[in-house]
Amino acid sequence: MELELRINGVITNLDVAPNESLMNLLRREGHCGVRHGCESGECGACTVLVDGTPRPSCVMLAAQAGGCTLTTIEGVGTANQLHQLQQAFSEIGAVQCGFCTPGMLLSAYALLKRNPDPTEQEVRDALSGNLCRCTGYAKPVQAVLRAAAMMRQEAVSDLEYNVIKHPANDGNRINNISRITAKMPALTSAALQGGAQPENQLRVIGKPIKNIDATKLVTGQAAFTTDVSLKGMLYGRVLTSPHAHAVIRDIDVSEARTVPGVHAVLTYKDVPRIPYSSVERADSEIGPFDQYCLDYIVRYAGDRVAAVAAETPEAAEEALKLIQVTYDVLPAILDPRQALAPNAPKLHPESESRGIYDPQRNIAARVRAEVGDIDHGFAEAELIVEGEYFVPQVQQAPLENHSAVTYFDENNYLVVRTNAQAAHHIRRTLARLLDIPARRIRIDRPASNNAPNMKQEIVLEDICALLTATTKLPVMLEFSRAEEFRSSRSRQPYILRMKTGVKKDGTLVANQMILLTSTGAYGTHPLISQEGTASRALALYPCPHMRFLAEILYTNQQPSAAMHGWGMAQEFFALESQMDEVARQLGIDALTLRRKNWLKAGDEYPLAGLAHKSKGLSLELESSSLSDCLRIVEEKLRWKERHGKAIRNGHIRHGVGIALSLHGSPATPTGTSGAIIKLNEEGSFDVFAGINSGGGDADTLLAQIAAEILGVSMENILIHTTTTATSPFETSATGTSTFYANGGAVKKAAEQVLRQMLTIAGRMLNALPEALKLVDGIVSAPNGQKVSIAQIAEHAFNVENRHIMATASWKSQYTPITFAAQGVEVTVDTETGQVHVLKAITAVDTGRVLNPLIAETQVQGSVALALGASISEELIYDQQGSVLTTTLSDYRIFNAADMPEMETYLVESNDPSDLFGAKVTAEVALNGIAPAIANAVVDALGVRVRQLPLTPERVLRSIHAARK
Template sequence: MELELRINGVTEGIEAAPNESLLSLLRRQGYTSVKHGCETGECGACTVLVDGVPRPSCVMLAAQVGGCSLSTVENLGSAEKLHPLQSAFIELGAVGCGFCTSGMLLSAQALLQSNPTPSEEDVRDALSGNLCRCTGYAKPVQAVLRAAALMRGDKAEPVKHAIISADEQHVGQMDGDTDKQPGLVSSGTTTKIGAVTTKIPTLTPQMLAAASTAAAPVVPRPRIPLQVMGTATPASNALKATTGKTMFAGDQTLNRMAYARILTSPHAHAVIRAIDVSHAQALSGVLAVLTYKDVPRVPYSSIERIGSEEPLRDQYCLDYVMRYVGDRVAVVVAETAEIAEQALTLINVEYEAQPVILDPRQAMAQGAARIHAEGESHGILDATRNIAARVRTEVGDVEKGFAASEHVIETEYLVPPTQQAPLEKYSVITYFDPEEYLVVRTNSQLPHYLRRTLAQVIGLPMRRIRVEQPEIGGNFGARQHMEGEDLCALLTMVTKRPVKLEYSRAEEFQHNHMRQQYILRMKTGFRRDGTLVASQMVVLADTGAYATHVLTNAIQAVNALALYPCQNMRFLAEVLYTNHAPASSSQGYELQHEYLALESHLDDVARQLGIDALTLRRRNCLKVGDRYPLPPTVGGSNGSNIVIENCELAACLRQVEEKLGWKAKRGQKSNDRYRRGVGMAISFYGDAGIVNSTSGASIKLNEDGSFDLFAGRSENGTQLNTFLSQIAAEVLGVTSSDILLHNADTSVAPFENSANDVAAFYMGGNVVKKATEQIRRQIMMVAARMLGVVPETLKINNGIIRGAHGAQVTMAQVAMQAMYTENRQLMTTASWKAQQMPLTFAVQGIEVEVDIETGGIRIVKAITAIDAGRPINPALLEVQVEGDVAQALGRSISEEMFYDADGVPLITSWQDSHLFSAIEMPELQTYLIESNDTSELFGARAVAGIALYGIAPAISNAIFDAVDIRIRQLPFTPERILRAIHAYMARQAS
């Protein structure tokens, strides 16, 4: 059928099938700004304006809009003439990864057309149909309100960022309640932070002599003035995202594209006894069908592991043993996705079901079924007991410490599996280019590891494989592994055609890697005065069917337990196989479960000891001058030699304490139906020991004075590319727009094996700094010869190199001099190996309101203060933090994966897994505490992911404060709260 549509002001006659969706038609016409995030109209990524009304195009038939006027974000504004909404989103850093931006802008445009003076509540309501995992909605809401003011002709207020300046901070040890801290005396010196006056304590001789973990006081370095670092530079992907130009992995279409679909196991544990694909192969349009009989049986790991680990390879391209619902049985490639889907129904498989293990406590039980009984896998610690690995680190004598304690408290916590749920679905395209290189275009985050592993699995030389990495629509750890690239590559090798494999939203929920469950037991021993004597954390970590990220994260050289050092400490983790989907990772380090146990436990201890929870934390947490207390679990033994050189945890605590109203609200009981409470949690991350990671960078000066920089990885919402450009611009004395970053292709991007976003920031940042320092020296040498001076007398500012007496040359002139007079290209390469990563500290406070009649919980406000060093880009850091808080709220309140007794996932859509929307978000307050640290990257620290850690325990502690119940299992649903309230009331009545 032919439809007459007016799209962005142009009327066209377009052929469409009766059952074709509007989304399909628009993308077929080249409007890739309309993203495909779901098939049920809930995420809002596919929003278009139909006669001015925002509609989800994935659930509309194209036939429904015949004769209508359609608008996509391309019609909103262009790079040459931005709409005020686009400008405001860029200015406030409201873009994130950019996947949801187009839909959000169109919803906002529809609002402003009908209501030019919206309230914040109006904006949140208008954006409530657009899910976002990166921004936490705060900056998009502010951007819409700012654009509305500008469109009305009002004067917009200057953008302000909540940075607590280093000049307002104290220098020295942890403060607060100094009269109650053993070994601390008041010095008589005071300092102010905002309106709070505090005393700076001094160390007594006893304290200096006592602590075996203590080191010499750290002398602050002189502060270096900066030009680009610390400014609210727009995100490098912002212009593309707001104008609909960002191309994600699923947005590309090639000539003669074939489509792959995977037949997955309906059983959580089974053996294939027979498989017949003849009927599927005979279907017209089917190009190939592959099973385990057709591919090499090569064991591999889907994730990259650090160099010192023993290789643990327990996965196969296709196998005859199914280990979770969604495991790969066969793969079909056909002319269309519909034919491929039909072919799957024609494959006949005979399964022999095996016993299913869904609880990690059952995995080690006597007589439990073996999930990995095959002989080809290697590196498994104990396959007979389903133990993939064991991690242990210890200091002192923990048992003696508990025996010497006056109070020993032990508690247990359960963290269930959840889906990372990035809005962009998994997608990969493989094809042979004209030079016969196999090109793999994927939204996986580890292109170099993927290239190496593909070569092993598919038998193609690595030099003939090129991995392209477009921008990623969110990540959150869900894309740090090889998913279907091997199958897609094999199909391209068989058919010699481009092949595309894309998951549906149901497959994302059911089959893709997810954050798995943890069972934690926390035990501490204290003296009556609140001094920590011994601590122990034991973790049962569910790695699912294959040993993936739970194993990697458990052996990081940082543990949450180290936040409270004492002479007797033990961390033990058993990483266990179950018949769940393989585990994924998270931003930063996978420590959310550890902080839930640790920080909830600390509040229980404080209640039993009769000590204020913040006083207990101040008394025992890490401070400047302390040594990192635990040796690393792998990769060296220098962890205990690392000194905490800079830590503004005290200032973070004070900020949250004040803004939360801790002293006024804590412990204030009421008999009302709706009861309020406040809770707080602190956290840190980093790497205190040897990090077996490396990265490379190369840079060259162009004739116009710009620089081509090859480093880092593709953008995934953490704004790493923006930060790398800022670092390079700072060193070179130019603007960020002069840095042209290239990193989306293994053929040009240097090797980088950092496994998470925190490591990527330090690895990429330091190697870029090193490379730019090298080329800066080359530039200065050429400029010095041009001006007849010594290089040391020259300075660069805004691309102009000036001498002592006013003589100057531009960067472009230096480039021309080098190329055409001295006949050489100014360029350099560098590599960088991490020795340690700075520790980032955070404090988070929550105020809750609990309805004791229904168990309903409302988050009133969420406050986050982060010791950010010298914030590299305050606008983008605030967005990072707010996005992490939004995710943490979902994990704490509403997100959970459920399975039936046979291991079948019951969560298949956004309807089942409730993400926080814009209208449901509480008040967010974010504070970046600036410290006078000039180490490494001009004192900048990573903050990505750390705001995930403290929200759940802070909510738990706030509920405990409000209604005297402790819930030790996430999420804190009304059902769990109400059951706990009823149990508490029954105990009180007895």
């Protein structure tokens, strides 16, 4: 049928199918700012203005829009002329991965059209239909209010950030919280000779510079994985198992292959049986290799059975329905406690898999670390406190579903376009699986994809590549939202048993953490991928006798994933809940107990393992501002006034809670990376860095490092981190070490280029290189003569006939430890069990802040993720092992209206780290929110809830149990 539409002011006639969604129509017409995040109108990524009203286009038929005026993000502003909303989002840091940004901007645009002077609550309500997993909503709300003021032609204040410089305390009060003020546009830079410099000499490092991709993201021009259209492209679909555990006895695909438009149908009979690991490890030869592209055994409901490629999505779906599969259903393990039972089914009986710790007992891996004599320690203790804590399975729920596009380019190279990280690992693995030389495989990762640590494994890339290898045609394979919940990856459940021994004065003498956890169907658990690194949570409170035991077990559930925090959040929920319980039983203040026992600068990091000591590596903690972080939270939460004095208002109880955490470890294997920098003829620099950096925010930080050393503005740094064709090879154990490896490589390469430039400039100016100064792209000699970097480049090319460029390889010797203190104020309804977080305060030990704009947004995003996991997020299974949580309505993510008041403080410490003394802040804020809330509930009710999330049902049951 023909449809007349006005799209962004242009009237056009289009042919549409009666059942075509408005989202699909707009995307095929090139309006890729309309994102596909779900199919039920719940995430807001596909928001379009229909006659000025925000509508989710994924649930609206194109035919329903006939005669309407449609506005997409492309019609709001352009890169050359941003709308005030787009400008405010860019300047404030309200964009990270940017996937949700167009929809959020359109909702805000409609609000300001009808209400030019909204309140904060009205803004939150207007944005409540737009979910975000990166920003924490505070920045977008602030941006909308700022844009509204700009549109009313009111003066707006300079942006401020709570950065605490060299904290000094007077009693219990922090008296020098300084606010960094940012005037927009962001400042240009100048670098000085050498590496880390005194603070007053740094020109780029420490400045609130916006995301270098911000303009693309706010205008909808950033290309995500599926924002491509290739000639002859096929659409892939995967048939998944309805059973949690079964053997495929027979599979018939003959009818599926007869469907018009179907080019390939693959089963385990059509692909090589090669074991691999979907997750990258520090040593690629360590750990379970227990996965297969397609297998005759299915190990969770949602596991792969067959794959189809067809000319249309409808033909692919029809082919899936015609595949006939006969299963022999086997008993399933749905709880890690069942995995060790003598009669438990063996989930990996196959002989081809290797690296499994004990396949006969379903143990994928075991971790054990011990200091002192734990039994002797408990014998010495004057009080022993034991507790068991439960953390459920949660889903990353990234708004951009897992997706991949594969094709052969003009050179017959296999190109894999993906939103997954670990690009070089994907390349290596595909070379083995497809028997293609790695040199003929290129992994492209669009720069926009930097959702926080949510896509770190091979999920669809191998199947998509197999379909392309079979058909020789481009293939697009993308999860639906339901498939994302059923077949993707999840943070697996933990059962943690704590036993703590103390003296009556609060001195910790023995601490033990034993955990059972599931890696799901395959060995991808973070504890495995980190080569069995012992608990980093226990390290926060070192004592003479410590023990950490972990059994990572196979179950018939989704494979585990390294979701933002690498398992630390689960451990800290148990540890910080336990510390509060110890303080309660001792009758002392919980903060006093922590201060008496925490890890201090100069202490040796515990449970580190003998391997690192044998290499002569220092395991001594070199810096910490944890005491200042806690003092800030304590003061802002009014701890002394409020803790233990719960306010009662009828059936509403108020409480406050605090928790501490750390992130990073000198004992964790660090990554290795490289960088290439070359000077261009006009004075700009191309910087080729690791592809796993993480997208716009990480690329911005890398650009700041290069600009600082090279003495130029950010505009002269051109970052390239999107393809394995130009990005140096890298390995990484965690996201934290990835940044240190990439940042260190960029810094080292920049220092080499700087030396080359100064050497040539010295010859040009007849001066010693060490006597020259480089500021804002100009090199000055002591006699006053000057030469620009562009002139240096021209002289090098045309006179000395040489290029100025450098390569560098870098492996960090250690990963600096980041600390955080977090406090919350909650209300609890004793009649319904509802927990409501009123305020969340976070103070992070940042070392030197590289970029306060980015750091603050990252911290707030982590807090939002933690709030959801603490209060509402949980994957639910039926008794047969099928996931019941298949929509975003079922899986309750916090939205803008749910968020509490947030305060964020960036507390600097003097760390000798290679990157100007910086520490990574992106993940640590995820760890302390859940125990802080649980501790606040105890303060309000006197009742401890030991299982997350703190749903009304669980809280109410705990209240009733305490009354018996």
